Amino acid sequence: MSADQLLDALDPDQRAVATALQGPVCVLAGAGTGKTRAITHRIAYGVQTGTYSPTSVLAVTFTARAAGEMRTRLRDLGVAGVQARTFHSAALRQLGYFWPKAVGGAVPRLVEHKARLVAEAASRIGLATDRLTVRDLASEIEWSKVSLVPAEDYAAAVTAEGRPTPAGQDAATVARLLTSYEDVKTDHGVIDFEDVLLVLAGILQARPDIADEVRRQYRHFVVDEYQDVSPLQQHLLDQWLGGRHELCVVGDPSQTIYSFTGATPYHLLTFTQKHPGAEVVRLVRDYRSTPQVVDLANRTLRAAGRDQVGGLELVAQRPPGPPVGLTAYDDDEDEAAGVAARIGRLVRAGTPAREIAVLYRTNAQSEAFEQALADAGIGYLVRGGERFFSRKEVRDAVLLLRGAARSMADAPLGDAVRDVLATAGWTPEAPAARGAVRERWDSLQALVALADDLAATPGTGLPALVAELDERAAAQHAPAVDGVTLASLHAAKGLEWDAVFLTGLSEGLLPISLAETDAAVAEERRLLYVGITRAREHLELSYARARNPGGRPNRRRTRFLDRIWPDDASSSRRGTRTGADVRTPAGRGPGRTSVATVDPDDADPALYEALREWRRATAEERGTAPSMVLSERTLRGLAASAPTTAAELARVPGIGQTRSTVYGESLLAVVEAHRRGRASSGR
Structure with a gap:
């Protein structure tokens, strides 16, 4: 492919990226705007025009998947020899090469998991721990190292940031643990993943001859997802550059969602100050999502006002699609049931299950959706967290x-x-x-x-x-092939699907109750933005008014939808259709979900009324509320499926083994009486 042909495949903004081959370049790239396409074509164009030697380019990203995608695209463009790696992969490769020369001997063993070392470090200072405490302390050790916060500065740093200390420990104790942890590693002769970057940066600082060798090798740098760099990664990047400015960074401050791990958009937002004269290119043409999805994403950021720094206004390039939906459910089970039913309809209409995702704030929310999809016979896979059971x-x-x-x-x-x-x-x-x-x-x-x-x-x-x-x-051993993706919003970063269900959008879940500072709440809003921009065509938002069936409806929808949603789903069955579709589902409470081929909305009206009368009489006999006998949605599921055997009855969402045992005989009698009545009337 010629250099001119490379440029012909790009829009004007992407072409501006591809032709900016010299000096510092900052690409502010919104979601779905083709940033990977732009930077891979930039590298390929630089090689084709003779500006770059392929082996002089180091492209750095944050995940092995993204690095692999970049290498594949470069290969398809006819470019070989470019190093596209994660920060850790590139650093580990260089550390292994230079360690014998800089230190001598073999590189210390790299430990993949800190738990045992952290537990030993805690024991040495007399700190009692359990498995969960060790995990939280390990995360804090990682944060302190990637943030370049030594033990002696830890207390001041967490105070300045308003960062809570882990596992209920005071800052002084955590600082002692940081020192103890480093001692334990030294005694065992091992290093951790953060040390790979720290030690390499230290070698490059201490050994000018080695630094010169690296800088002669790599003359041009590209850093993807630059809004997520940590102080440690930036420190290593500075050593690689050695004061040079042949650097192209790509990022979006609106997608900064990993500050708890030490990531910061500071370096992206101050790039032009550190690199005077840098060329800034904005990619705003969104090729991923429909105008309806893009409009909601833009309004989400606009509502942030002064809290949103450096946000990009996306411009949709796709034809119009279906309106975005917002549904208020009665409780968490009802939400899971409703989402599973909508997914079932999408699958039956031709959307592959692998092109559908259910996203939520915390991994603990996955259980209800796992169960609902399993009951519906819809395959799923859980990304970014263990299956509940x-x-x-x-x-x-x-x-x-x-x-x-x-x-x-x-x-x-x-x-x-x-x-x-x-x-x-x-x-x-x-x-x-x-x-x-x-x-x-x-x-x-x-x-x-x-x-x-x-x-x-x-x-x-x-x-x-x-x-x-x-x-x-047993039911949750659903096949992972062609399954619906269940993922936290953090785990969904960098991915996209035809249909996305954003769930649990209520106060306390998003923003999460632990987000107590303005900065933390702003990051929670960015999480919502990331979730919205994962959708190509179908986007459904939802929340539940109560946690449990029959519970007090004390939840309200997330504040992030205030001022940007046309109607409140709690008061309107159907809102305006100018890009948004607001729904309140009929009835309250779920069965766990709809059977894949049965939609509760298809309930036989006469059978439904007969079942309601049965429920009223049964509740009166037992001295309880009708909703405590069977939920409204379960009644509709029964009226839609009209089971004739105990096995069919047990498969109706919301029945299960217990209710089947207690009510099965009388429920089947109601269905049979209805069937006979229809037969005798000739209907």
Whole structure:
């Protein structure tokens, strides 16, 4: 491919990137604007015109997947020899090459997991830890190292940033742990991943001869996702450059969502100050998403006002698509059921399951969607987190519940589960600590919430809960091939799908309750922006008014939708259709989800009324509320599927083994009476 042909494939802004071959270049690239295309064509154009030697270019990105994609695109453009690597991969390669010359001997063993070292370091200073505490402390060690914060400066740094210390420890204790951890590594003769960058940067600073050799090799640098660089990565980049300005950076400050790991947009936003005369190119033509999706993304950033720095106004290039939807559900189960039903309709209409994603703020939210999709017979895969029933705390909790099922079989279910899980660390109130401790509590709380749901059926005890958990664990072995993606918003960064469901958009979930500073809330808004811009065509937003079926509706939708959404879904069944579709689903409460081929909205009206009358009479007989017998959505599922056997009945979302046992015979009788009535009337 000739140099002119390379440029012919680009739009004017991308072409400006590709032809800016000399000096510092800053590319501000919005989501879906073809940044990878622009920078790979820039490298290829530089090689084709003789400006670059392929082996003199080092392109750095943040994930192995992105580096691999860059290498593939360069190869397709006929360019070989360019190094496209992650920061760690490039640094590890150089460290292995120069270590014998700089230090002598073999490079120390690289430890992939810090847990054992952190536990030993904690023990040396008399700090008691468990598995979760060790995990949170390891994360804090990583933050301090990538932020270039030594132990002696740790207390001042976390105070200045308003950063909470991990695992309930005070700053002085964490500082002591940082020193102890480095001592443990030295004693064992090992290094960690952060050391790879730190040690290489130190060698380049201390050995001018080695630094000169690296700088003779690499004369042109490209850094992707520059808004995510940490102080440590920038420090190494500075050593590579050695005061030169042959650097092209690409980033979007609106997609800075990893500040908790040390990432900062500071270097992107101050690039022109550090590199005077830098050429700045803005990519704003969005080729990924429909105008409806782009409009919502733009309005989300505009609503941030002064809190949004350096945001780009995207310009949609695709034809119009369906309106964006916002649905207010009655509770979390209803939300999972509704999302699964909508996914089922998309799949039946021809959207491949692999082109659909359900996104949420925390991994603990995945369980309801895993169950709903499994019940619906829709394959899924969980990205960026363990499957719910694979988590250690969940496995341990199920074992405890199984052991208690015999001795506490007759105890009230909710009380029994709380007593058992209290021995595993569950508490009535959520812990203030962030990180793994909170994630563990969320997992245990999900089991408590499930027990409360089952306890609505009188006479249900621990044995029934254990049986229900076994059924759910077995059903969640869904095939990972061509499955719907379940992912946290953080794990979705850099990905895209035809259809995206953004769920749990309520205060306390997004922004998460732990976001207490203005900066933290601003980052939560950017998370929403990232989620919105993952969608190519279909985008559905949703939240639940209550956590549990029948619970008090004390949630409100996220503040991030204030001033940008045309109507409130809590008060309008159908809002305006100028790019947005606001819905309130009929009825309250779910079955877990709809069977893949059954839509609750297709309920037979006459059968539905017969079932409602049955529910009213049953609730009156038991002295409870009708919604505690069966949810409205379960009734609609029954009226849509009209089961005729016990097996068919048990598969209706919201029935399950327990309700099938308690109500099965009478429910099948209602369905049979309805069927006979239709037959006798000739309908």
